[in-house]
Amino acid sequence: MSFFQASVLFKNEVGILSYKIENPGSKDSFMIQVHDKIVEHLKPLEKRDVQISFLPTHYGIQQVPMQRLESRFPLQFLRVWRFLQPGVKITVFPEKINYFGVALQHPESEAGEKRSQMTEALEKEISHFDRFKPTDPPQHINWKMLAKTSDLYVTKFELQADEKQHIVLRWKDTEALSDIEKRKSQFAFWIDHFFKLKKSFIVEFDEQQIAVASHDQKNMVKALRLLL
Numbered sequence: 001m002s003f004f005q006a007s008v009l010f011k012n013e014v015g016i017l018s019y020k021i022e023n024p025g026s027k028d029s030f031m032i033q034v035h036d037k038i039v040e041h042l043k044p045l046e047k048r049d050v051q052i053s054f055l056p057t058h059y060g061i062q063q064v065p066m067q068r069l070e071s072r073f074p075l076q077f078l079r080v081w082r083f084l085q086p087g088v089k090i091t092v093f094p095e096k097i098n099y100f101g102v103a104l105q106h107p108e109s110e111a112g113e114k115r116s117q118m119t120e121a122l123e124k125e126i127s128h129f130d131r132f133k134p135t136d137p138p139q140h141i142n143w144k145m146l147a148k149t150s151d152l153y154v155t156k157f158e159l160q161a162d163e164k165q166h167i168v169l170r171w172k173d174t175e176a177l178s179d180i181e182k183r184k185s186q187f188a189f190w191i192d193h194f195f196k197l198k199k200s201f202i203v204e205f206d207e208q209q210i211a212v213a214s215h216d217q218k219n220m221v222k223a224l225r226l227l228l
Helices: 099-104 108-116 120-126 143-149 180-196 217-225
Strands: 002-006 015-022 029-034 037-042 047-054 060-063 067-072 078-083 089-093 129-131 153-155 167-170 201-205 208-212
Touching: 015 037, 037 047, 089 217, 099 180, 167 180, 180 201, 180 217, 208 217
Parallel strands: 167 201
Antiparallel strands: 002 015, 015 047, 029 037, 029 067, 060 089, 067 078, 129 153, 201 208
């Protein structure tokens, strides 16, 4: 058995580890069980792929976890051993949490009550902004409005038909979160979120800049590695 691939893994999120199972013998293998997956009737020299769910509880570079492998034979003879892939590492990225999205979940009655308490000048100022949606580029968040209202707003943009909005994910836009782990979780959420939306975007992390195309998983992972 050999490990050959892993999905993009995040802390506290179920991912996939993929293994290749091979029968090196000259007889059929009656049944092989790896973790919770069963491979039946593996012919001599035959190879098959097995995918196993994996829930990492911490992030960083770590060794492929040990897997239990059993071979069962027709006469119910059972042979059990443990297999550890030596020297093979996997990368787990920080947990994805959208802290800024929490501020959006106000009941309408609560929102109405908050608006009634605002001054007329502040209401006029708010009219120039839209409420933040998870699909909005985070660089459009107006941090001054967050400080004034405790809600997330983005500047309204009036674009011509041929204009495009370039999504830029800036590490500095997480500064409203004082805890470094929360900042990492928010940034991981943004990168994964816009990649799943098949958007092209640019990641700015301190002095580094990485362009991620809509299906460019290699650069998406490269951007996530900045958080390690």
